[in-house]
Amino acid sequence: MTVDAVLFDLDDTLYPYDPCNEAGRRAAFETYRDRGGGLDADAFEARRARARAATKREVPATASSHNRHIYYARVVADLPGPFDAGLARALGDAYWDAYLDEMRPFDDALDTLATLREANVDVAVVTNLTTRVQLRKLARLGVDRHLDALVTSEEVGREKPAAPVFTTALARLDRTPSEALVVGNSPRNDIEGGNALGMETALFNGPADATGGAGGDPAGLRTPDHRLDSLAAVTEVAL
Numbered sequence: 001m002t003v004d005a006v007l008f009d010l011d012d013t014l015y016p017y018d019p020c021n022e023a024g025r026r027a028a029f030e031t032y033r034d035r036g037g038g039l040d041a042d043a044f045e046a047r048r049a050r051a052r053a054a055t056k057r058e059v060p061a062t063a064s065s066h067n068r069h070i071y072y073a074r075v076v077a078d079l080p081g082p083f084d085a086g087l088a089r090a091l092g093d094a095y096w097d098a099y100l101d102e103m104r105p106f107d108d109a110l111d112t113l114a115t116l117r118e119a120n121v122d123v124a125v126v127t128n129l130t131t132r133v134q135l136r137k138l139a140r141l142g143v144d145r146h147l148d149a150l151v152t153s154e155e156v157g158r159e160k161p162a163a164p165v166f167t168t169a170l171a172r173l174d175r176t177p178s179e180a181l182v183v184g185n186s187p188r189n190d191i192e193g194g195n196a197l198g199m200e201t202a203l204f205n206g207p208a209d210a211t212g213g214a215g216g217d218p219a220g221l222r223t224p225d226h227r228l229d230s231l232a233a234v235t236e237v238a239l
């Protein structure tokens, strides 16, 4: 098929997430310890994980559910003594600063975006998180100069796989679903979300068994139209 627009997921699609997340968590703990915190790394991590789980339980499927400053503010609020807002902010900032330092695009990511746009294919990033953080990531990766649009779940108030992130991107590009390809790593968020709107879908860096993964319901998930071994293969599907 040839398409007029490609909607890319960001996290774990244009760069690997895990090393960045690990670097961020490590930096947040180091900041906590440098400011005199008494918990050891395991105890601190247990509290972070508990705060994350509580946030995801209380505000599921929102951009806030991924907000590290919310997680760390909850950790700090549970420490003995008065609430230390400066510490809470410092932990969240340390997380994201280290995360961004660690970021590297996947091989072929930037070349692929450039090739698509040279072929007059519109390129957007459609992503579940807050806009400020995703803007930092795009700039850090150097992806921003290859984009026609960015849509975050924060700005539309719903998360993928719900339609608004995708439909808002299509509206901004003045494209219809049948003109667009979605590329992402999540069978649930990207593949099912894209297919539900009638868009072509391509799974990259997802689970080998694309009917599972990401905590979704295996039986209810649609399979991708394409599976990609590299981002460069996007051009073979799209052009």
Ligand SMILES: [Mg+2]
Residues within 6 Å of the ligand: 009, 010, 011, 012, 013, 184, 185, 186
């Ligand atoms: Mg992703």
